[in-house]
Amino acid sequence: MEDKETSDLGAPLYVAWQITNECNLACLHCIEESGPGKAFKDELTTEQAYGIIDQLVKSEVPYVSFSGGEPMVRPDFFGMVERITKGGVGLKIETNGHYLTKENCKKLKDLGIKAVQVSLDGASNASFNKMRVHGRFEEALNGIKNLREAGIPIEINFVPARFNIKEIGAAVDLAHEIGAYSFYTGKLMFTGNAVRTWGITAPDEADYPEFFATLKAKTDQYKGKMRVYYHEMGLLDELRYRLLNPAALFIILPNGKVKLINALPFTCGDLKTDTLGQVWAQFQKAWQSPRVSAFIDRLAEDPNIVSRLHQWEEGWPIVLYTLLGGAAAVWYVGPPIRWVYRGLGETVIGLSYGPWMVLGSLHLHTHRFSWGALLASLVPGLLITALATVNNIPDFHQDRLVGKKNLVVRLGRKNGRVLYLALSALGLLIIPAGIFAGLFPKLTILAALAGLPLWILSLRHGRDTWDTPRLFMPAIRSIVQCYALTTALFAVFMGLGR
Amino acid sequence: MRIEAFSSPTMVTWQLTRDCDLACLHCCTDSAPGKALPGELTREQALKLAGEIVAAGVPYAMIVGGEPTLAPHFAEVCKTLSDGGVLLKIETNGNNFDPATLKGLGIRSVQISLDGASQAVYGRQRVNGVLERAVAACRSVVAAGLPLEITFAPTRLNIFEAEAVIDLAAKLGAFRFNTGQLMRLGTAARLWDKLEPSKADYAAFLRVLERKEREYAGKMELCYKPFSLDEEMAHRAFQPSGTLLVLPDGRVKVAAPLPFTCADLKSQTFLESWEAYKKAWADPRVRTALADLAADPGASARANQWVALHESEAIPVVV
Incomplete structure (x- = not known):
């Protein structure tokens, strides 16, 4: 698979399709945060799913996996299986094994399923049932037995946790004993439910060397009988590898959105609206996006950010921040709020900054935060502050004599002029900085370029007229226009995303 | 602007003396040669007041x-x-006038009166005045790099030359041209019958102003609104100006077209006078006078017969 450049391919080689986020279990480590009642509100309808299947068939995608959630809880599960296998696509099912009745296994066999992967996170009742909440070890084993009897190839998946990591040897032995031909494992990932349960699930780092040593030994032991797949690569190493060698694989979420790779929060398309071909083109482009490499670099500094994998980074939060900034500025002098006339000018400047900080940390705690959004909010934020400052320059004496302590009164008009020009210049400079950092789309530079002439105009008008309100007005007008135009364009191009 | 909130005035209009070298027919302050007011502030008193104005932070x-x-x-x-x-x-x-006396000072503008574009008209209204000298002064103001304002007081004698004066002002490099209806104050009030332009004169004058305003847009500003004194007072009645009007003898006047003084800077501090001024606008006598002025604009003719609010029996102030 990796011998070929992904860009040479007309379609992905492998599509991992999470057909629902609903699950009968609520595993402690679930990377998808699935569970009972956890279906997305906007999951694909049967009709939409069939449409995607038809495209996969038509594009001759060779291999697809259905996972979840628990894929077998979808009422149209067998309908989807039938449609895709009849189309000649090799299908693998990833399941918790609780619905693998004799009857279902026979159906799957008849439909030509290539393999079924069952999660066995433990070699004992105690550890399995602890990890896989609502799950029953016996039930899963029984399902596997039914697969074997139906003659379906079996794969076993094992995720290590503090309380089962010592069972790895026994788990591999069990997998072989129940007839699996492949065994998959790796490190527990700090994402999804594991973020909340990390305290009770995370294995001691010191246990990993023995874990991998056992796996190495077991690999040799079962050579020719069962393949043991594991990688010691951390998530970060793998992502860096993938950046250079993107797999020709993409992940379809239950609502039709397409993710680059499970450990990255980026979506690159929506199969509800885009064709498979479009999404595939976007997928390849997305791997070259500086945002993806920047994210991986940030991950190196802050491993915690993968805990927010399920906040797929898209344009809308940034647009929201930007619009909030706009609202504060528009009503700074504009009716009906007119902050400045209520003596709240300074407060609003504080609010423009403060809320970003507060919203930012709120975002962090509620797993809804992005540095890109924070940086983006500084563009309108700084321009607004410049606007608030420049607006106080003509009113300097009145404000001073009535005891308003705004920045211009404190610093004087001459310095206030320097301050407003510096603040607005900084607001514009944030844009190229954000692009350079790979956080803003390249097109946002147009917002800065549109604002720049207005900034220069304001500088020209305001440089020597700060002490004559009548003459200073054009300087204010220009900075207001600079703010409005830059913020509007910036919001649009951030929203467009590319 | 709500003056109550202001710790000091935003502007002081200070009549430094009533004496004048000219004897203009339309003078609103009754000035003329030798007409200095009895008891005008001495150098020491004036400099003390200037210091107080500075200390109060007046811009x-x-x-x-x-x-x-x-x-x-x-x-x-x-x-x-x-x-x-x-x-x-x-x-x-x-x-x-020699602008050299202002060298190095922070000058917002120098305003020179040009009540005519010809010596005949100018000299008739500005008795003893020489137009050439005034024009020369305008040139020297501009040459000294100071902003120049021109003011024009329309009378029956000069209103037909308004357009020529506006053009002259623009030619001299003025950034602003100030005018409005003749104020019925001082000398003008006494000579009202001879000076007051007719309604038709004013209508023509307004048309000239509107036309010239467009012509000089972006070069010279034409300030003529509010056009009449009573319009301005109607506005001030509910929004008193933040300007303190100081008479040559140190008394503080509530407003030019009202006869009241509200403080005396010879015996009161500047800030005390400012407080008195703010209170004066709520004084029932001031409110009554404002109402009278609105009913009869001619009432302003008596505004230079000053009545001290502060010397008569204390009247409770109702705000």
Whole structure:
């Protein structure tokens, strides 16, 4: 698979399709945060799913996996299986094994399923049932037995946790004993439910060397009988590898959105609206996006950010921040709020900054935060502050004599002029900085370029007229226009995303 | 602007003296040669007041008269104010004016009266005045790099030359041209029957102003609104100006077209006078006078017969 450049391919080689986020279990480590009642509100309808299947068939995608959630809880599960296998696509099912009745296994066999992967996170009742909440070890084993009897190839998946990591040897032995031909494992990932349960699930780092040593030994032991797949690569190493060698694989979420790779929060398309071909083109482009490499670099500094994998980074939060900034500025002098006339000018400047900080940390705690959004909010934020400052320059004496302590009164008009020009210049400079950092789309530079002439105009008008309100007005007008135009364009191009 | 909130005035209009070298027919302050007011502030008193204005943080002062440059301490007062950060506007007739006296000072503008575009018209209204001198003063103001304002008081004698005066002002490089209806105050009130332009004159004058306003847009500003004194007073009645009007003898007047004084800077501090001024606008006598003025604009004719609010029996102030 990796011998070929992904860009040479007309379609992905492998599509991992999470057909629902609903699950009968609520595993402690679930990377998808699935569970009972956890279906997305906007999951694909049967009709939409069939449409995607038809495209996969038509594009001759060779291999697809259905996972979840628990894929077998979808009422149209067998309908989807039938449609895709009849189309000649090799299908693998990833399941918790609780619905693998004799009857279902026979159906799957008849439909030509290539393999079924069952999660066995433990070699004992105690550890399995602890990890896989609502799950029953016996039930899963029984399902596997039914697969074997139906003659379906079996794969076993094992995720290590503090309380089962010592069972790895026994788990591999069990997998072989129940007839699996492949065994998959790796490190527990700090994402999804594991973020909340990390305290009770995370294995001691010191246990990993023995874990991998056992796996190495077991690999040799079962050579020719069962393949043991594991990688010691951390998530970060793998992502860096993938950046250079993107797999020709993409992940379809239950609502039709397409993710680059499970450990990255980026979506690159929506199969509800885009064709498979479009999404595939976007997928390849997305791997070259500086945002993806920047994210991986940030991950190196802050491993915690993968805990927010399920906040797929898209344009809308940034647009929201930007619009909030706009609202504060528009009503700074504009009716009906007119902050400045209520003596709240300074407060609003504080609010423009403060809320970003507060919203930012709120975002962090509620797993809804992005540095890109924070940086983006500084563009309108700084321009607004410049606007608030420049607006106080003509009113300097009145404000001073009535005891308003705004920045211009404190610093004087001459310095206030320097301050407003510096603040607005900084607001514009944030844009190229954000692009350079790979956080803003390249097109946002147009917002800065549109604002720049207005900034220069304001500088020209305001440089020597700060002490004559009548003459200073054009300087204010220009900075207001600079703010409005830059913020509007910036919001649009951030929203467009590319 | 709600003056109650202001710790000091935003501007002081200071009549430095009532004395004048001209004897203009339309003078609103009854000025003329030898008509200095009895008890005008001495140099010491004037400089003390200038210091108080600086200390109060007043941003602007208008130095007016009479002819302010005739006050022996004119230059010293200007320097004290300017050194203290107060921006100045100087109003002069320009007949004996040398901008060199203002060198190095913070001058917001120099305003020179041009009540005619020909010596015949100018000299008839500005008795003893020489147009050439005033024009020369305008040139020297601009040459000195100071902003120039021109003011024009329309009378039956000069209103037909308005357009020529506006063109002259623009040619001289003025950034602003001030005018409005003749004020029925002082000398003008006494000569009202001879001076008051007709309604038709005013209508033609307004048309000229509107046309010239468009013509000089972006070059020279034409200020003529509010056009009449009663319009302005109607506005001030509910929004008193933040300007303190100081008479040559140190008394503080509530407003030019009202006869009331509300403080005396010889015996009161500047800030006390400001507080008195703020209170005066709520004084029932002031409110009554404002109502009378609205009913009969001619009432302003008696505004220079000053009545001291503060010397009569204390009347409770109802705000």
